[in-house]
Amino acid sequence: MKGIILAGGSGTRLYPSTNSVNKHLLAIYDKPMIYYPLSVLMLGGIREIMIISTPEDIGRFEEMLGDGSAFGIQIEYEVQREPKGIPQALTIAEEFIADDKVTLILADNIFFGHGFTTLFRKAIKNHRHATVFGYRVKDPERFGVVDFDHHQKVISIEEKPEHPKSDFAVTGLYIYDQQAVKLAKKLKPSKRGELEITDLNKQYLMRNQLDVELLGRGFTWMDAGTHESLFEATEFIRITQKRQGFKLACIEEIAYYLGYISKQALYEKGKAMEKNDYGQYLLEIADRKYTQQYWDSIEHHPMLGLVQNE
Secondary structure, eight states, X not given: OEEEEEOOSOOGGGTTTTSSSOGGGSEETTEETTHHHHHHHHXXXXXXXXXEEOTTTHHHHHHHHTTSGGGTSEEEXXXXXXXXXXXXXXXXXXXXXXXXXXXXXXXXEEEEETTHHHHHHHHHHTOOSEEEEEEEOSOGGGSEEEEEOTTOBEEXXXXXXXXXXXXXXXXXXXXXXXXXXXXXXTOOOOTTSSOOHHHHHHHHHHTTOEEEEEEOTTEEEEEOOSHHHHHHHHHHHHHHHHHHSSOTTOHHHHXXXXXXXXXXXXXXXXXXXXXXXXXXXHHHHHHOOOOHHHHHHHHTOTTTTTOTTO
């Protein structure tokens, strides 16, 4: 399974903050926005990842994350010269995907919840053709909407319908089989001049090959694409971390618990940032004396889930 993070776009909804910087490099509380989707892919066990961004910004992502070896993963980079829609990411990454399956995530999407890793890994394991993730919202007309029967079989999927058939929005996380690139190439631009991810999902639905995984009450999904949602996401991360004592989307911590990097490497990363809370957190993890009770708690960590011994 390959992973793609789409971090392109012009970020006009966040002007003037994004006049000179890609929105996915903005901080959500104590870490860059890009850390959140990257952590999702890492927690899903995906180690080969491509980040797609604009010609102006791709170098900044590479400077920040390198080739991924510092986190025990492999990161490649590719340019999206014009924002022509989400499915374009699949065609840009055609050679990278090759004959593999792929998980595509939008770089401004944040997922959180006890058991999310379990759900995501099971979705990858049980994946057949195309899988979307549905999340209940109060204003579904603003999103792509998925409707399904009592057996959770997908009936329809629509983009920003005037009269939604359900209140489950399609999040910015998608799993596709080897057909994805071929189908994406056949899509026609919509009235706004972009390829629509809903149209790609409809192609799978027509073939009876579209599945949906529902994120229930215990989960949080946020799209940090506006000033308001960016603030809400920052406040959510701040409060959650302060009350529960662990950091969300700490990719160094995740890499360590997954066994991708050593305790010494974790310590060195913390030492390099020891003047701030993030670095001190890494040092605390590296210095812990582990007990079986602690490892048992890590197994059910809301952001780590089933990582132990996998």
